[in-house]
Amino acid sequence: MIARLRRTLSAAVGLRTRVSIGMLSVAFAACIGFALAIYAFVSILQDELQFDTIDRELASLVLDYKHGVPISGRRGSTGWVYVSHSPAHDQSLPAVLQRIANNQYDVVRYHGRQYYAARRDVDNAAIYMMVNVQDVKEFEDRLATLGWATLSVVIVLALLIGIGFSYLILRPVRRLAERLSSYRPGQSNPPIAADYGDRDMRDIAESFDELIGRFDAAIAREKAFTEDASHELRTPLAVALNASELLDGMPDLDERARNRVARVRHACERMQRLVTALLYLARDQQRENETLSDAAVVLDDVLVYQRDAMEANGVELSVEARSTPLPLPDGVIYSVLHNLIDNAVRHTENGRLWVEVTPERICVTDTGSGLPAEALTHIFERQYRTADSPGLGIGLYLVSRICDRQGWSIHADSEPGVGTRIEIVLDSATASRAETEALPRA
Known part of the structure; x- marks a missing residue:
């Protein structure tokens, strides 16, 4: 079933289309691979930088807390800091932070924005820090949109380039097909290989020249045999026909013999006509x-x-x-x-x-x-x-x-x-x- 479907598709899709599809597939795969690699690189880099930043900030906050410096409340323009002595029952602690355990990281949404959150326990307190990453996510979305747009442009360009290259690549093949379509068996056909300087196409053309030569030789042998056999048959047929006519004219033949002579004459006439038909079919061209x-x-x-x-x-x-x-x-x-x-x-x-x-x-x-x-x-x-x-x-x-x-x-x-x-x-x-x-x- 699969082999039959493959043969059907091969017959339905031309060589030029397959070359274009192949080039398009390579370009598409390369673009997808490049885009995924960039996206993975940016994501990993972003996560490493954000987690590293949070680790440093939390370490600084722990030191400030130990030295009695107040740290609870808003800290900077990108983050929030909370200190809770009873995280499970602290009503002032945002609910999204209550599920985070000590030394754990998580991604949370707070007031419609996205944050990286982390927790460090020190003495009898839990220190929470949230870093705003909404701008980073928006940048990722813009990067993804730009990637899809770039991919679309690359696909269109690859398709156009593929069509152009396939036209150039297959132009010698089309010339070869045109030459072969003009081939007439048994006639004088100039060598095809003389028109090609490219080594690969010359090899193909020379193979066709050899094949055409064998075809012409076989046709010439068949034609010569038919004409020679027909020519050699005509003389004995004429002799047999004349003899049968002479016998038919003899007055002393009985009816039985005369019937047999008539059958011989009819057979000779039929053979002559058959020879004429074979010569007609052996001619290269139809002549009026x-x-x-x-x-x-x-x-x-x-x-x-x-x-x-x-x-x-x-x-x-x-x-x-x-x-x-x-x-x-x-x-x-x-x-x-x-x-x-x-x-x-x-x-x-x-x-x-x-x-x-x-x-x-x-x-x-x-x-x-x-x-x-x-x-x-x-x-x-x-x-x-x-x-x-x-x-x-x-x-x-x-x-x-x-x-x-x-x-x-x-x-x-x-x-x-x-x-x-x-x-x-x-x-x-x-x-x-x-x-x-x-x-x-x-």
């Missing part, structure tokens, strides 16, 4: 496609490929499709539609499948097995699949990546035993383009 591909036309090709699987699973299909031109290669659109429909067919037996392709959205709904809520939040993650899923967890991840690349939003709803609905909301530019540049369907 020169030609438009109609998602409704691509949908027909997907449904042809999925026809046998739907018949095998007893899936009843309903389609609503309108011309939806998209500035993407048809292989990218094919990858989106194929993965959505294939996922729905594989999880639906003797049920229904609704497919909607319009300029506003692409939506696939099934009455299949459905997904629990805890699995629904992970279906667009790479290699995520449920225990009973026959797939590899790549299809919906690719769909999600393409949506992110295009700025589309994708959302899934599912309920176990009821079915699943996955909807892609296309951007407004796609809808307006469809109204003005609708492509005729074959």
